[in-house]
Structures are given as structure tokens and as C-alpha cells.
Amino acid sequence: MQVSGLVWSLTLVGILGLVLFDFYFHVRRAHIPSLKEAGIWSSIYVGLAILFGLGVLIFGGQDMGAEYFAGWVTEKALSVDNLFVFLVLLNSFKVPRADQQKVLLFGIVFSLIARTGFIFLGAALINSFAWVFYLFGLILLITAGNLLKGDDSEDRSADNVIIRIARRFLRTSDDYDGDKLFTMQDGKRVLTPMLLVMIAIGGTDILFALDSIPAIFGLTQSVYLVFTATAFSLLGLRQLYFLLDGLLDRLIYLSYGLAAILAFIGVKLILHALHENNVPFINGGEHIDVVEIDTLVSLAFIIGVLIITVVASLLSPKGRAQTYVAAARRHANEFLDIETDPKYCDEIYHKLVDEEEHLKKLPEKYRARIRQESELMDLLRRAHQLHEQRVNDGSCFTVKV
Known part of the structure; x- marks a missing residue:
């Protein structure tokens, strides 16, 4: 797919415009997005991505359109997986809810920059060395294996090596000062935890790129489609x-x-590498006649797997129990350690009470397991004690939201 410099320029300006719009109209003023606001703008960004894909389909043809949509759907699914780690980081650093938008937007912008660099590097390697397809395929197969094992790398935790270096060599404060990156402490200018969490998210974004860029190159080798599918998957992530x-x-x-999905794309890449083979020690450097997987088949497989995965998760009793437990733990931690605004604290507390009601309605085998989680039970007990204390001293609202 040949893309002119003008189209590239217009695309870059459009994406930059969307990022700036997001900042000036949503993120600059610290607030907690309502479900309605998040739903409307998520739909708008998904709609823009689909409209762009229809444009690719019209002007680039069926193959290009299928490659774009396969890449976009895959990257979107991987970006949802990224949100799990962002959730862990934001909770680990105890980022106030109203300030989380700025951290997430920074993560999106950093991802766009980092992945753009990886995209052009990957394209250069593919154009120069056909064996890179073998490498990309192997990376995806290893990543798929780690996902099946539930392998959580220390580098994706809130206490990764980047943060330890930052804390050691930079002067940092323990408390937030709104959404400021720097504050004054004992008459000296110091970093706030807000900057540290941005560094942590930036570090994890680089690791995510190592997984996602080989995946999308397994679906299309068009740099323009790789870039736009990646960009549209990140826009609206906040x-x-x-x-x-x-x-x-x-x-x-x-x-x-x-x-x-990653294993499927990894196999697809290796089959393509065998078809294009020029590695001397594989079949004497000659290509191998193998079946290559069509892009439409790839798109159908990816969408089918995601539908089955989501439906199975939502219908699973285990998933329902895990949802309520995780939500109760998160709300209790927010209530105890993160939020200071009385009105929002009361809202969090009543969300916690609602989650506890859901827990009580679970089958006995799940309730028995929950009662054995001493850390969780202690967390809930302390949350109730603190709420009672705040009600008694008049520092907490008592109207249920």
C-alpha cells in the first residue's frame, strides 16, 4: 500500500489533534469521569477507528482493509490487557481517582512515541533481514506461553528497576500535591509520586511494545497500517x-x-518466514512451500476468540466472584489510603458496601474461600471502623449515592 507524504502528514496532524483535544477538554481539569462521559467518548473513538478502517477498505482494497481491522482489533485487545497493569500501578502508587486521567494520558502519549519508534525499527529490520519474521514469531510464542502460565514479570510491577533507580538518585516526596510533578518540601524542590508513577507506566509501555509490535507485523507489513492501527487502539484507552x-x-x-491469538499470529509469522526463507541453514537458504494463513481467516479467528473469551468470562461464576472480591479490595484500599475528599470517600464506602452484598449472595464454596483470606477480611474490617469513626466525628457524608 503506497501512501503519499500528504496522507502521512494529515494522519499525524489528525492524531496529534485528538491527543491535544483530549488534554485540553478532559484531562487538564482534574475530575472523575462519569460512566456516561466515559461511555460516550469511548464510543466516539471506536467509531473514528472504524470510519478510518472503512476509508482504508474503500481506497486500499479488501486486503488492506482486512489487515487494518485485524491489526486494530488485536492491538485493542492487547491494550485492554495493558489496563490491568495500569490498574495495579495506579493502586500501588495510591493515585487519587481524579488525577488518574493525567497519568493515563501520559501513558498513551508515551506509548504512541515509543511504539512509533519500534514500528519504524521493525520495518527497517524486516526490509533488510527476512529472518526477523522467525524472531518475531518466536517472541509471540514465548509471550503466549507466559500468558498461559500467568507469568507476571517483576518489571511490570510498581517496584520495577526503573522506579528503584529513580528513588535512589532523585529526591522524591511521599505525598501528592494535586497533579503536580514537583513540589516544595523543607524548602527544597522535590519530585512527587505523580512523576514516579508516570515513569513506571512509561517503563511498562516499552515492555508492552515488545509484545504488540511483532503481533501486528504478523498481520500486515504496511508501516502506515501498523502505525494507524496501533494509534487508534491507544486513542480512547483513557x-x-x-x-x-x-x-x-x-x-x-x-x-x-x-x-x-498471539500463538496463532506467531505461527502465521513463522509460516511466512518459511515461505520467504533465505536463512542458509534452513533448507539451504531456499524458500519452503507451506500454507500461509489468509488475512480474512486471521481476522475471523481473532474476533471469534475474543468473543468466546469475553462471553465465557462474563458468564463464569468464578469470574463473578473474582470481580466482587477485587472490587471490594480496591474500594477498601481507596477508602483507607488514597482518597481524602469526604464526598468521594463516602461514595467509595457505599460502593464497598454494595460489593459486600454481592459477596454474600455468592455460592457457599466461594464465600468460604473469601472468609479464609485474612488480609481481605482485615481490610474490610478496618474500612468499616474508619467509616464509623468518620460518621461519629462528623467528617463523613452519610447520604448514600
């Missing part, structure tokens, strides 16, 4: 975070679905 907040923990089988 709104999707708040929209899926209560559902993220419910998608218990998502990692299995993503493992199947």
Missing part, C-alpha cells in the same frame, strides 16, 4: 479504563484468549 473499571477484574479468561 476513557475505556474508566468505562471498564468494574469489568476488568471480571475478564478472567482474557489472558487465555490473548495467548491463543
Whole structure:
């Protein structure tokens, strides 16, 4: 697919415009997006991505359109997986809810920049070395295996090596100062945890790129399609975070679905590498006649796996139990350690009470397991004690939201 410089320029300006619009009209003023706001803007960004794909289909043909949609759907699914880690990081750093938007937008912008670099590097390697397809395929197969094992790398935790280096060599404060990156402490200018969490998200974004870029190159080798599919998968991710907040923990089988998709694309890449083979020690450097997987087949497989994964997760009793437990733990932690605004604290507390009611309605085998989680039970007990204390001293609202 030949793309002119003008089209590239217009595309870059359009994406930059969307990022700036997101910042000036939504993120600059710290607030907690309502479910309605998150839903509307998530739909708008998904609609823009689909409209763009229809444009590719019209002007680029069926193959290009199928490659774009396969890439976009795959990257979108991987970006939802990224949200799980963002959730862990934001909770680990105890980022106030109203300030999480700025952190997420930074993560999106950093992802766009980092992945653009990886995209052009990957394209250069593919154009120069056909064996790179073998490498990309192997990376995806290893990643799929790690997802099946539930392998959580330390580098994706809130205490990764980047953060330890930052804390060691930079002067940092323990408390937030709104959404400021720097504050004054004992008469000295120091970094706030807000900057540290941005560094943590930036570090994990680089790791995510190592998984996602080989995946999309397995679906299309058009740099323009790789870039636009990646960009549109990231745009709207901030709104999707708040929209899926209560559902993220419910998608218990998502990692299995993503493992199947990445393994499928990994096999597709290796088959393509064998077809284009010029590696001397494989078949004497001659290509091998193998069956290559059609893009439409890839698109159908990816969408089918995601549908099965999401439906199975939502209908699973285990998923429902896990959702309520995770939500109760998150709301208790927010109530105890993160939020200071009395009105929002009361809202969190009543959400916690609602989650506890859901827990009581679970089958006995799940309730028995929950009662054995001493850390969770202690967390809930302390949350109730603190709420009672705040009601008694008049520092907490008592109207249920």
C-alpha cells in the first residue's frame, strides 16, 4: 500500500489533534469521569477507528482493509490487557481517582512515541533481514506461553528497576500535591509520586511494545497500517479504563484468549518466514512451500476468540466472584489510603458496601474461600471502623449515592 507524504502528514496532524483535544477538554481539569462521559467518548473513538478502517477498505482494497481491522482489533485487545497493569500501578502508587486521567494520558502519549519508534525499527529490520519474521514469531510464542502460565514479570510491577533507580538518585516526596510533578518540601524542590508513577507506566509501555509490535507485523507489513492501527487502539484507552473499571477484574479468561491469538499470529509469522526463507541453514537458504494463513481467516479467528473469551468470562461464576472480591479490595484500599475528599470517600464506602452484598449472595464454596483470606477480611474490617469513626466525628457524608 503506497501512501503519499500528504496522507502521512494529515494522519499525524489528525492524531496529534485528538491527543491535544483530549488534554485540553478532559484531562487538564482534574475530575472523575462519569460512566456516561466515559461511555460516550469511548464510543466516539471506536467509531473514528472504524470510519478510518472503512476509508482504508474503500481506497486500499479488501486486503488492506482486512489487515487494518485485524491489526486494530488485536492491538485493542492487547491494550485492554495493558489496563490491568495500569490498574495495579495506579493502586500501588495510591493515585487519587481524579488525577488518574493525567497519568493515563501520559501513558498513551508515551506509548504512541515509543511504539512509533519500534514500528519504524521493525520495518527497517524486516526490509533488510527476512529472518526477523522467525524472531518475531518466536517472541509471540514465548509471550503466549507466559500468558498461559500467568507469568507476571517483576518489571511490570510498581517496584520495577526503573522506579528503584529513580528513588535512589532523585529526591522524591511521599505525598501528592494535586497533579503536580514537583513540589516544595523543607524548602527544597522535590519530585512527587505523580512523576514516579508516570515513569513506571512509561517503563511498562516499552515492555508492552515488545509484545504488540511483532503481533501486528504478523498481520500486515504496511508501516502506515501498523502505525494507524496501533494509534487508534491507544486513542480512547483513557476513557475505556474508566468505562471498564468494574469489568476488568471480571475478564478472567482474557489472558487465555490473548495467548491463543498471539500463538496463532506467531505461527502465521513463522509460516511466512518459511515461505520467504533465505536463512542458509534452513533448507539451504531456499524458500519452503507451506500454507500461509489468509488475512480474512486471521481476522475471523481473532474476533471469534475474543468473543468466546469475553462471553465465557462474563458468564463464569468464578469470574463473578473474582470481580466482587477485587472490587471490594480496591474500594477498601481507596477508602483507607488514597482518597481524602469526604464526598468521594463516602461514595467509595457505599460502593464497598454494595460489593459486600454481592459477596454474600455468592455460592457457599466461594464465600468460604473469601472468609479464609485474612488480609481481605482485615481490610474490610478496618474500612468499616474508619467509616464509623468518620460518621461519629462528623467528617463523613452519610447520604448514600
